[in-house]
Amino acid sequence: MKRNLITILTAAVLVVIFVLLLFTFQVRQSQVAVVTTFGKTTGVYQPGLHLRWPWPIQQVYKFDQRIQTFSDKFSENLTKDNINLIVSVYVGWKISNATNFLNSFPGGSIEAAQSQLQSILTSAKSAVVGDHPLSDFVNANLKQLKFDAIQSEIEQTVQSELQTNDYGMQVKFLGIEKLGLPESVTEAVFARMKSERQVLISQAQNQGKAEAIKIKANADRQASETLADADAQAKRIEGQGVAEAAKTLPIFQENPELAVFMLRIKALQESLNQKSLLIFDQRTPPFDLFSGTWTNAPSQ
Amino acid sequence: MERNVQKHGGINLAVTVVIFIATLGAASYAASMAGQAAAIFLGLGMLVAFASWFQMRLEENERLERLEVEELARSRGETTLFETKEAEVFPAQRARELFEKFFVPGFSVLLLLLEGGGAWLLWRRISATATIGGISPDRAMPALALFGIFALLLFLIGRFSVTIARLENHRLLRPSASFLLLGAYVCFVAALGIAGVRMGFPNTDSYVARGLVLLLGLMAVETVVTLLLEIYRPRVKGKVARPLYDSRIVGLLAQPENLFTAAAQALDYQFGFKVSETWFFQLLRKSLPVLFLAQLAALLLSTSVVFIEPGEQGVLEQFGRLDSACPILNPGGHLIWPWPIDKVYRYRTDQVRRFDVGFQPTAESEKSDTILWSVVHTKEVNFLVGNVQPATVTNNLPGSASGVADNDEMSKVAPVGLIDISIPVQFRITNVLDWAYNNADPTNLLQDLATRTVIHYLVGRDLNAVLSHERSQMAQTLKGRIQADATQHHLGVEILFAGVQDIHPPVKVAADYEKVVAAGQDRIADTNNAEADAIQTNALAGALAFANVNQARATRLQTELSAWARADLFTNQIAAYDAAPSVYRQRAYYDMFPAATANARKYILLVTNTHNVLMFDLEDKIRESLLNLNVPSTNSP
Numbered sequence: 001m002k003r004n005l006i007t008i009l010t011a012a013v014l015v016v017i018f019v020l021l022l023f024t025f026q027v028r029q030s031q032v033a034v035v036t037t038f039g040k041t042t043g044v045y046q047p048g049l050h051l052r053w054p055w056p057i058q059q060v061y062k063f064d065q066r067i068q069t070f071s072d073k074f075s076e077n078l079t080k081d082n083i084n085l086i087v088s089v090y091v092g093w094k095i096s097n098a099t100n101f102l103n104s105f106p107g108g109s110i111e112a113a114q115s116q117l118q119s120i121l122t123s124a125k126s127a128v129v130g131d132h133p134l135s136d137f138v139n140a141n142l143k144q145l146k147f148d149a150i151q152s153e154i155e156q157t158v159q160s161e162l163q164t165n166d167y168g169m170q171v172k173f174l175g176i177e178k179l180g181l182p183e184s185v186t187e188a189v190f191a192r193m194k195s196e197r198q199v200l201i202s203q204a205q206n207q208g209k210a211e212a213i214k215i216k217a218n219a220d221r222q223a224s225e226t227l228a229d230a231d232a233q234a235k236r237i238e239g240q241g242v243a244e245a246a247k248t249l250p251i252f253q254e255n256p257e258l259a260v261f262m263l264r265i266k267a268l269q270e271s272l273n274q275k276s277l278l279i280f281d282q283r284t285p286p287f288d289l290f291s292g293t294w295t296n297a298p299s300q
Numbered sequence: 301m302e303r304n305v306q307k308h309g310g311i312n313l314a315v316t317v318v319i320f321i322a323t324l325g326a327a328s329y330a331a332s333m334a335g336q337a338a339a340i341f342l343g344l345g346m347l348v349a350f351a352s353w354f355q356m357r358l359e360e361n362e363r364l365e366r367l368e369v370e371e372l373a374r375s376r377g378e379t380t381l382f383e384t385k386e387a388e389v390f391p392a393q394r395a396r397e398l399f400e401k402f403f404v405p406g407f408s409v410l411l412l413l414l415e416g417g418g419a420w421l422l423w424r425r426i427s428a429t430a431t432i433g434g435i436s437p438d439r440a441m442p443a444l445a446l447f448g449i450f451a452l453l454l455f456l457i458g459r460f461s462v463t464i465a466r467l468e469n470h471r472l473l474r475p476s477a478s479f480l481l482l483g484a485y486v487c488f489v490a491a492l493g494i495a496g497v498r499m500g501f502p503n504t505d506s507y508v509a510r511g512l513v514l515l516l517g518l519m520a521v522e523t524v525v526t527l528l529l530e531i532y533r534p535r536v537k538g539k540v541a542r543p544l545y546d547s548r549i550v551g552l553l554a555q556p557e558n559l560f561t562a563a564a565q566a567l568d569y570q571f572g573f574k575v576s577e578t579w580f581f582q583l584l585r586k587s588l589p590v591l592f593l594a595q596l597a598a599l600l601l602s603t604s605v606v607f608i609e610p611g612e613q614g615v616l617e618q619f620g621r622l623d624s625a626c627p628i629l630n631p632g633g634h635l636i637w638p639w640p641i642d643k644v645y646r647y648r649t650d651q652v653r654r655f656d657v658g659f660q661p662t663a664e665s666e667k668s669d670t671i672l673w674s675v676v677h678t679k680e681v682n683f684l685v686g687n688v689q690p691a692t693v694t695n696n697l698p699g700s701a702s703g704v705a706d707n708d709e710m711s712k713v714a715p716v717g718l719i720d721i722s723i724p725v726q727f728r729i730t731n732v733l734d735w736a737y738n739n740a741d742p743t744n745l746l747q748d749l750a751t752r753t754v755i756h757y758l759v760g761r762d763l764n765a766v767l768s769h770e771r772s773q774m775a776q777t778l779k780g781r782i783q784a785d786a787t788q789h790h791l792g793v794e795i796l797f798a799g800v801q802d803i804h805p806p807v808k809v810a811a812d813y814e815k816v817v818a819a820g821q822d823r824i825a826d827t828n829n830a831e832a833d834a835i836q837t838n839a840l841a842g843a844l845a846f847a848n849v850n851q852a853r854a855t856r857l858q859t860e861l862s863a864w865a866r867a868d869l870f871t872n873q874i875a876a877y878d879a880a881p882s883v884y885r886q887r888a889y890y891d892m893f894p895a896a897t898a899n900a901r902k903y904i905l906l907v908t909n910t911h912n913v914l915m916f917d918l919e920d921k922i923r924e925s926l927l928n929l930n931v932p933s934t935n936s937p
Contacts (some may be wrong), residue, residue, distance in 0.1 A: 006589045006590055006593065009543065009589075010589045010592055010593050010596075019506050026619050026620040026640065028620040029620060029622045030736070030737050030740075038322060040728065046333050046621075047620045047621040048620055048621045049619035049620065059769040064740050066737060066739050066740040067738060067739045067740060068739075068740045068741070069740065069741050069745045069748060080459050089482065090744045090748040090752070092739070092745065092789070106500060108751040110911045117890070118545030132739070134716065137684070137759060137761040138650070138684045138685070138686055138716045139353055139686050139759070139760065140564035140686030140688045140719065140760065140765075141746065142687075142760045145686075145759065145760045147756050147760070148756075158461055158591045168484055175748065175749070175752040176752060176755060176756075177748055177755075179683070179684045179717075179753070179759065180684065181445055181716070186718065189717065189718055190718070190806065190809050191808045192804065193717055193763075194808075194809055194812045196724050197812035197815065197816050199808070200816045201812075201816050201819040202819075203819075203827075203935070204816065204819035204820045204822065204823040205819045205822050207823050208823030208824065208825070209826055209828045211823070211826065211830065212826040212830030212833075213827060216829065216833050216834060217834070217839070218834065219830075219833065219835070219838050220837055222834075222836055222838050223840070223841030223842075224838045225454075226841040226842050226844075227841050227848070229845060230844065230845025230848040231639070231845075231848055232847065233848075233849045234848045234849050234851060234853075234855075235852065236852075236854035237849065237853050237855070237856045238852045238855050238856050240860035241856025241857065241858070241860050242859055244859070245859045245860055245864075246863075247861070248863040248864055248866065248867035251867040251870055251871055254871075254874055255870075255874045255878075257858060258873060258884075259890070260876060261301070261871060261885060262873065264681045265889065268892065268896060269892050269895070269896040272897050272899075273894045273900075274899050275778055275900075276899075276900035277900065277903070278402055278897060278898075278900050278901065279903040279904075279905065280902065280903070280905065281904070281905045281906075282904070283906065285889070286890060286893065287888075287904050290904065290906050
């Protein structure tokens with residue numbers, strides 16, 4: 001009897017658990033639930049414990065009502081100034097109307113919803129990117145940068161599309177996640193960046209050479225000035241010496257003939273050097289002493 | 301009674317044959333893999349039903365034979381008949397023994413091959429079907445109905461057959477009866493798989509089929525084990541052997557309520573004595589419900605005590621709703637209502653979490669002691685950045701009046717530059733409710749926000765400024781903006797750190813940046829060399845000027861002194877000259893002449909015949925010393 005009681009109790013517990021699982025459902029704080037009865041929506045339930053009829057009478061669809069973040073594809077678009085720009089945006093969306101959401105997407109599939117959102121986003125993004133030149137996306141001048149405005153335009157376009165078709169979704173925020181250039185344009189940017197560096201390299205190198213030449217020229221000029229000053233000073237000094245020496249000329253004037261003779265003697269002395277070839281005849285003193293002593297006349 | 305057994309065996313065989321064919325057709329019609337798996341089970345059941353029915357016939361023949369022999373013995377009252385060989389007297393018994401000795405093991409091996417081979421082939425077909433598509437939705441409903449009917453039929457007949465099989469001497473009915481019930485369950489499960497497809501879950505049929513294949517594999521393993529154990533089973537005389545093809549797994553699945561009975565029978569059969577009558581086994585059998593209840597109670601009670609670890613916070617939900625009284629559980633022990641009333645979700649709120657915006661340093665680059673711009677050290681992620689061309693570039697570009705290049709391609713890409721950047725962001729959860737309930741994937745959202753902030757910052761800045769003087773303030777600005785974004789989106793986090801770990805031009809351009817620095821050094825070197833030359837030039841010029849001036853001073857002094865000395869000499873010479881003018885002149889001449897002409901070559905013409913013409917060769921002669929110069933021999937080593 002006791003054994004039967006325990007068996008019955010065990011069975012009862014299991015049956016109660018099974019029945020509870022069949023006839024109740026919980027909705028989490030982060031969820032919202034839609035209940036369909038024979039396929040027709042009969043209620044939307046907020047977080048808590050709720051009763052239900054078991055399948056196939058009623059079916060419960062639970063949806064995460066927190067903000068879902070979705071990133072679209074990194075896709076290439078043409079800007080207003082015909083530049084290929086690759087843009088990816090992220091969007092934060094949430095289920096605003098669970099019933100509409102369930103009706104719009106089979107089984108309330110988040111994947112199906114995001115696939116639809118991807119299409120809408122791609123379309124909106126291409127349209128907005130095409131309305132702006134590249135300088136609106138990237139510009140060192142903050143006054144000309146329209147980054148936030150572009151994001152707002154895409155968000156408004158997507159929001160409008162979602163509301164028009166009543167998907168039960170609402171966009172909470174949107175932002176540009178990635179910006180890029182195609183490979184060929186990237187290579188062109190690299191080439192331009194290199195050319196800028198090359199200009200700076202040339203500038204630095206040639207400035208150095210130019211400065212070196214200037215410094216050397218300046219130094220040469222200064223040296224020339226110094227030497228010229230020195231030459232002038234030297235000449236003045238030498239002139240002073242000559243002037244001082246000229247004071248002795250009156251002394252020589254006392255006997256000009258002797259003075260001139262002595263000058264001639266000195267000049268002659270300084271004119272004869274080692275390689276001089278002197279041809280004298282017998283009349284030149286002191287070789288005139290040879291006169292009458294030897295002759296090349298045939299002896300008698 | 302025995303004929304009834306045969307009849308039931310025959311019915312079982314007929315039912316399995318019919319439903320096997322029907323199941324195969326329905327599975328092929330719907331392209332259901334689970335249906336095909338069910339057909340394999342029913343095919344095996346058909347073979348088992350045939351083997352058991354055949355064995356029933358042999359046993360029936362043996363029984364009739366024995367009755368006939370006993371009747372003959374009673375009528376003749378002699379025993380001579382039994383003195384002959386037994387095989388000659390009991391051919392039916394002999395046939396049954398040979399059947400059990402050779403056919404049954406061989407049949408078990410055949411079952412093993414069919415189970416193993418069937419499982420292998422079916423698994424391959426399931427994998428192939430996964431790539432080409434499975435059950436077609438429009439055929440799901442008819443197949444679902446058919447499998448439901450098969451399950452119902454098999455269940456009714458199987459249940460009846462199982463009840464009959466419990467009677468004495470009806471043991472051979474049990475294998476086919478178990479297979480009928482298992483077939484019913486398998487068909488039901490296959491129907492569930494098809495129903496899943498019908499309800500929009502296309503993989504349920506494949507999942508169910510895989511589960512059935514695993515069961516088939518398990519049965520193959522059991523057959524192997526049974527065959528091995530049969531070798532070592534103790535043979536007790538008079539003990540009726542269990543047929544090898546009578547699967548215990550099939551029996552257990554068909555009649556799970558007989559778990560203990562099946563286990564006891566298996567143990568008894570294998571050990572050769574009544575294990576099921578031991579005290580331990582009896583105690584276990586009696587206490588199992590209590591133990592089960594106690595286990596269930598302990599399990600439930602264990603869910604009502606929760607310990608939050610240090611550094612963690614728990615969020616308490618009651619029936620899915622946040623507990624209004626105490627939604628957050630801090631570290632320590634807590635009593636809560638048992639599952640499924642209360643549930644706790646844990647979050648490591650004190651943990652410092654990290655993600656990287658831009659390129660993420662690799663393990664190799666982390667190990668490296670040196671990281672250079674011009675050497676690839678990670679997978680590059682290029683960010684667009686604003687670009688103001690250097691003043692030098694804009695002012696000096698040739699061919700453009702304004703200094704800006706008017707080439708089309710250049711004008712297209714001129715406003716932008718590219719940069720590689722790595723910004724580690726560290727954060728901590730400060731409001732666990734915001735973190736848990738506002739966003740489905742808060743980590744991913746925070747990363748998106750941080751990436752967007754970095755991009756937004758860079759597109760509005762100049763490349764060269766970001767690389768140089770703006771770098772220090774960049775980290776602070778980014779941290780503030782990311783924190784503001786996180787707060788605006790109610791993420792419940794505190795940004796602890798956002799630093800510019802690495803920022804540099806792309807590797808393809810980096811070498812040119814380094815060349816600019818080298819060129820700057822070259823410029824300084826050229827300037828320094830020129831300065832050195834200038835210093836040398838000026839120093840030498842100054843020295844030369846000094847020398848010249850001093851030389852002039854010396855010359856002046858020499859001139860002056862020499863003039864006065866000559867004047868003094870002349871004064872004295874005047875006196876001498878006045879004393880003897882002619883002699884003085886001659887003396888002066890002859891004093892000078894030898895000394896002045898000492899080194900001169902002198903020719904003195906002592907001629908008398910002055911009409912002759914004298915010719916002199918005044919050519920300079922080679923010095924005698926040069927003529928005596930020794931030229932080295934070319935043959936010398």
